[in-house]
Amino acid sequence: MKILVCISHVPDTTSKINFTDGDTKFDTNGVQFVINPNDEFGLTRAMWFKEKQGASVDVINVGGAETEPTLRKALAIGADTAIRINTPANDGYQVAKELSKVVQDGGYDLVIAGRESIDYNGGMVPGMLAQLIKANFINNCISLEIDGEKAKAIREIDGGKETLTASLPLVIGGQKGLVEESDLRIPNMRGIMQARKKPLNVMEPADTSVKTEAVKFEKPAPKGDVKLIDPENLDELIDLLHNEAKAI
Secondary structure, eight states: EEEEEEEOEEEOOTTTOEETTTTEEOOOOTTTTTEHHHHHHHHHHHHHHHHHHOEEEEEESOGGGGGGHHHHHHHHHHEEEEESSSSSOOOHHHHHHHHHHHHHHOOSSSSEEEETTTTTHEEEEEEHHHHHHHHEEEEEEEEEEEEEEEEEEEEEEEEEEEEEEEEEEEEEEETTTSOOOOOOOOOOOOHHHHTTTOOEEEEESSOOOOOOOOOOOOOOOOOOOOOOOOTTTTHHHHHHHHHHHHHO
16 A cells, blocks of 8 residues: 655744735744644554555655755654655645645555644645545544555544545545544654655656735734723623623
8 A cells, every 4th residue: 555645844833923025925934843733643644554554655745945854754753755846835726736646646545634734724735636636535534444445434523523434545634533642753763864865856846836825914913901800890890791892
């Protein structure tokens, strides 16, 4: 079984976010980048298939050279080969188009992507990729088992969970639950040394057309001052909630 894991290069959630050029571009200065958490769950599950079922695992990213440390970390975790498509990830459709060519040319049986990336939260790429390559698709996936050409998956739905079966080729949008957080892997020294010798192939983009562009970014407005009310003065609290906050 050939598995391709899509890796997004995203800011660590503890990073301070700023914008430049009139709030039209993300300022990367001083920002620590990591593997997108939803993708990391998928990568860990792919490593289980490698160890238990002998699958091969490649990782892929659409982005510039600055994303290579993130791909090297994925190699250190245990992926066999990394692929970087040498173009900025400008919108979901463009990313899906670039991924689709690699998937079709590589003959992958299973593509594991994150449900969404934690930077732009678009949540579009896995579904569009499945449509482009005419593969089955399961989103919000929290459990995945493969037996031959058949997959059994559980996904979150409103108010519960749904168990599905599908045949390969399959694209999933994974999330927390696909593996437990305690199962996530930290590269050890041996893995880091091996990663230096593993191939990281750079491919030029097949299609550079972009359908959308960011017009402006805006941070949430700062929170206002907090007004404290004496716990014994319920009448004042009700009056403020009704007349000032318009909450009741």
